[in-house]
Amino acid sequence: MNKFLNIPNTNSSLQDWLLYIEQLNIKDIDLNLERVKYIASKLNLLNFTSKIFLVAGTNGKGTTCSILENIFLNSGFSVGLYTSPHLLKYNERIKINGEFLDDLFHIKSFHLIESQRDSIPLTYFEFITLSALLLFKERSLNVIIIEVGLGGRLDATNILNPDISIITNIDIDHVKFLGNNRYKIGLEKAGILRPKKYAIFGDVNITYSIIEIANSLNSKLLQSGLDYMYWKSDLNNWIFWDNQGFIDNLKIINYPLSIVSSAIAAIRVSRLPVSKFIIQKSIKEFFLPYRFQTISYKPRIILDVGHNPHAALYISSRLAEIKSKKSKIYLIIGMLKDKDIKNTLFNLMKYVDFFYCSTLHVERGATAQYLSRYLPNCSIFNNIKEALHYAIKKVNFNNDIILVFGSFISVSEAILALKYISF
Template identity: 35%
Template structure:
């Protein structure tokens, strides 16, 4: 057990405020500083197998299904993911439960003492804290969700037993560049020589395959070594692996390619589920902020879709599940995202847009969305609260409201609704 007594008088909120201002920049890719501190704290290796998941979109939902599948087999599982939506403690799950705030405080205190004059970003400290917490639990497996990129992401100080790349698309171009092949190489930087690797998107850029080949990885790639076979009526599918197959799985609300990646991870770990276990976990596969139903009459969903690729998947879901009435968008995005590309991906699916600015350092005040919505029916509001409330006033019980654009957008709506 962890003894939460070694805390220097700070609450979790105090610690988080303190950590936000301890490094000159918010994002500082590179492993030198975090690796130094990790080695000082013996956090650069894990005593249990580790699955690391990178990609532009689909990381969180892939991690979630891997977690569910492992838990269904009776294993003890720790998951590190980001960003959180409502509560910082969401970043670390132990057997699908959140930890007490005091345990994070002790982790931060130990990191603070160990780092000396080495400055760390908020995400780097968060990553070290997760590793610190995992080492103090009796876990069978750890799942790490990469934050940004892969090769230089803080999570990459750990050598993964299975490394997963879900999808590659343009996002975070200021850090990863505008070339998809280069972005693919960056994200494939979590692969290890002769290590086990999984690729989730059957149409992924060639550089990811090249990276796996150059390293001699034991690769399971969707559309090559493993497959999803959808039934003729589109109501079920089967996973076809090298050694394991699961038939008549229910169609998920989350991307099927991410489910294939999760099952491929179990293949790489040589873990087999029963047919009933596989079906049950796919049927109950869900993740906060991903097509999450908030209410009915009118139907209200929240989704963190924030770039063209995730917006395109949102579009497919809306088309797949039409509603009786009109569909309205409540949207606020970050200024450094491709607002135009996201709007274009959803063209023709909304009767009206209710747009707002985000009170965030990276938030768009609404100007970029206004430009992207040229010629469309929209109303502009100062904040998400106003946009959401006006959408509710306009919507009839048979209508549908989709709230999306950012993790920040989703968090603000959940806060309005009291969690």
């Protein structure tokens, strides 16, 4: 039941609107396109003249979207970007031409959607997806880049008709909603493919269900390692190849090359005029915060928003690169209880010396005690801030590493906590 006696209006704060929107549907996740599509149709949000990129996958969606945005902006296009979740402020979810919008734009958008809602119980994600599309529709954009929230087939973003669909990779995650194996999860994510349109799969380990769906739709499926490729040419550079030719002298950056190359492949098949020079320049300068980002060196503190087994494997590979014989790694972890906690933690055990488990105080948050059942030995903390305080007192500032991992929420709490921790 809605706790608000009065519906917010254009004079209400953004926070009041967000609290209101959160309570329109009793379910946080209610996968169904009928509600959102009905209201989108009323608001004329189902047809865009912009080139639309829709990005799904288990990991790397946000990075892929940001790389696309960066390259298109550097090429002179007007660009809308919608990603989720946010770290500190709701405004982080929507960017137009590289800029976040002031609260008032969001408030006006929410107010218009509410006026057309007809008491339909939109979920939070459905409502804000409509808001993003409305804000994009109000401007004349060349390119719109959308990150899928969950899965693909029944995700609110899938009301659009993308020109190019990207699936970064497939791994086990969100089992309750998507299925318990890669074939079933692939079916859900392949729901974003469109007939005779390009689809990029960014991993050499393709799931056969994606091939089946692509064939049934006559989609133009391009697979990493087959239709386009990448390889390191030396310690600092790499090369991309597709049927349009080579792009060399690409700088190796702090992100998986599989993710970067899938974004390049999508740009190339879009036929939008983007030069090799702009791609080289954009990759060299690209930065997205809190993807294995070192924010302090004495002690070394790394923040990463990864939250599933696939991400944990990547983190382990990075830890293997930086861990020395003298260093100890302290992992501060907080996760949502609907994640694959067991296998995420298992994939981190090889290089982590001390596990500090923290409770996340949100509806879907796992307790530290729940996390600890999957670990042979860990310390338990009430929140990320407490865990950070304790870890900073324990580490050797010259050699040891503190890694905060497991959720956007964990990282956001760490960012806030570090503002008030002196070391």
